[in-house]
Amino acid sequence: QGDVPTVRGAAIIGDGAHVKWEIEILKKFPSTPMRIGVQRPSMRVGTNWNDKVSADKCWYIDSNGDMYNGNHIVNETEQRFAATQIVTVNLGFQRLSFQINGKDVGGYVEGVSGEVQLAVQFFNKNDCVRLKDQVVPMEEDEEVLDDIEEQFRLKKLLEDEQEETRRKRWAEEDATRTHAAAAAAAAAATAAKTHMKKEIGPVVTGDTEAPSTQNQMVVVRDMIISEDAAAPPSSRQESVEDTPRPTSHEPCWCC
Numbered sequence: 001q002g003d004v005p006t007v008r009g010a011a012i013i014g015d016g017a018h019v020k021w022e023i024e025i026l027k028k029f030p031s032t033p034m035r036i037g038v039q040r041p042s043m044r045v046g047t048n049w050n051d052k053v054s055a056d057k058c059w060y061i062d063s064n065g066d067m068y069n070g071n072h073i074v075n076e077t078e079q080r081f082a083a084t085q086i087v088t089v090n091l092g093f094q095r096l097s098f099q100i101n102g103k104d105v106g107g108y109v110e111g112v113s114g115e116v117q118l119a120v121q122f123f124n125k126n127d128c129v130r131l132k133d134q135v136v137p138m139e140e141d142e143e144v145l146d147d148i149e150e151q152f153r154l155k156k157l158l159e160d161e162q163e164e165t166r167r168k169r170w171a172e173e174d175a176t177r178t179h180a181a182a183a184a185a186a187a188a189a190t191a192a193k194t195h196m197k198k199e200i201g202p203v204v205t206g207d208t209e210a211p212s213t214q215n216q217m218v219v220v221r222d223m224i225i226s227e228d229a230a231a232p233p234s235s236r237q238e239s240v241e242d243t244p245r246p247t248s249h250e251p252c253w254c255c
Contacts, residue, residue, distance in 0.1 A: 008133045009131065010120035013040055018092040021118050022133040023162070028083040029124040034063045036087050036129075037096060037109075038116040048120055058119070059096045059109045061087075086132065089118065185190030197220035 013019050037060025049058045055070030067075040080095035081087050081100045097108040
């Protein structure tokens with residue numbers, strides 16, 4: 001990664017303080033990034049913010065409009081900044097929010113704790129910025145800050161409620177799908193049993209008289225008798241010879 005050219009403000013801002021900075025972008029090469037935010041005074045100058053070792057040590061927005069804590073992106077926007085624009089950095093309630101030419105970027109970076117100082121990282125040697133203004137609210141502004149904190153709190157509460165509603169809806173949809181799958185499986189099992197009964201035939205119960213073995217044997221005996229009757233004359237020669245031949249004046253039924 002290597003060192004990244006960095007400039008820092010001289011003021012060290014205490015934990016929980018409320019500060020607003022206005023930074024004017026005098027020069028910026030369009031295709032190279034720029035980062036504006038705050039970092040801990042203990043960070044070595046030039047340490048790359050977008051690195052895992054920088055987590056919870058720097059909080060910033062890059063020129064593409066994305067907000068970071070170290071190398072972890074926490075909010076993506078499409079609000080880019082470029083040369084001639086003014087980027088406003090608002091620090092308060094351990095949150096960092098931004099404006100570009102007075103327009104809110106949207107969202108914020110949370111968890112900004114401990115002492116910090118304003119800083120800017122460049123990736124082109126000809127880029128240039130200027131600290132236009134730094135505002136530390138006076139005591140009479142505390143009521144306004146309390147109102148802002150209440151707005152943040154209500155917004156966070158609303159987001160939590162919406163997330164809980166989504167989780168409940170997903171759980172209900174999963175339960176509905178599970179119930180439908182179980183009902184379909186039960187219906188398929190019932191249909192399979194009905195089909196098997198039709199192929200096997202009626203089931204013999206205690207109220208139904210089962211066919212006797214004697215009747216079955218009679219059927220078999222009839223079949224045997226029928227086969228004997230259909231046998232060729234040679235197989236019945238002995239029984240034919242025992243039968244008296246008709247006289248010459250009687251019609252012949254045998255050949």
